[in-house]
Amino acid sequence: MESRIARLCIEKGLKMTGQRRVIARVLSDSEDHPNVEVVYSRASALDPRISIATVYRTVRLLEEHGILARRDFGGGRARYEPTEHGKHHHLIDIETGRVIEFADPEHERVLAEIAARLGFDLVSHRLELFGRRRADTVRTATAKARGR
Amino acid sequence: MESRIARLCIEKGLKMTGQRRVIARVLSDSEDHPNVEVVYSRASALDPRISIATVYRTVRLLEEHGILARRDFGGGRARYEPTEHGKHHHLIDIETGRVIEFADPEHERVLAEIAARLGFDLVSHRLELFGRRRADTVRTATAKARGR
DNA sequence: ATAGGTGCAAAGCATTTGCCGCGGT
């Protein structure tokens, strides 16, 4: 059966080749924020006749069509996640590189207000927190957010 | 007379070569967020015997010593600004690339709280807004923020 | 004197692209 991202591609009228279907599946199934290298190795496992150039071309295409979002968590490689994944931001554990997602709807509004005050319409924004796990951490309900 | 950044270098016990003095001066005098290429050309104008490799090495050194902050405003090149420039964030005009600085002290606290809630100490963060100038913009007191 | 800085050119790394044969629609 078609993966969620493959279905989005079809909706947009993109040509569905074997390679794209595999890459779409990998991305649909990923629960983390893989970089191109990782997408490539996962895709290769499903179908070895895929080149990394195609992965680069495909993630770019998907990004241009608003299906994927490109992220920069430091480390010099772009990382990707499906956009239809709900509004959230990222907290990167600087010791392990682990990425934790969190939502803060109120933030959005505050940022738009700041932009408006400066005479701008907010088009997009980037917000990443870099933190160190506290030694005395008690696991709370919110801390359950799945690492990605 | 020594530039502000040159003085910081001396305080830290860094060897002050002619090239470093020139680069320090360029950075001290810059009111924008230059990338390495721009720092290089400004430095070359003051003293042509400077290589771009030295600029790369120097901004890196200054960053490691906390004198410069590296920024990423998109476009694939790192940009730099002195750290002792007050806490602020950046709004990038997506049409012109112009960078506008704004401060929002309250933000800091909110972000630290979010991190704490997730069990982390906030070490650093990244916040950039990307916006489009509003056609009907009336220039207000806050809009005077100098583009950088 | 000597540890460290500099210039140059080459290497690195992530990403893009030209070319040409191949495959979806």
Place this chain on the structure above:
DNA sequence: ACCGCGGCAAATGCTTTGCACCTAT
């Protein structure tokens, strides 16, 4: 059949580095 896609390797753009010489301290 036609146009776009994919593989490969070469190109690109930013940044780093090896090496031999030079300079602050």
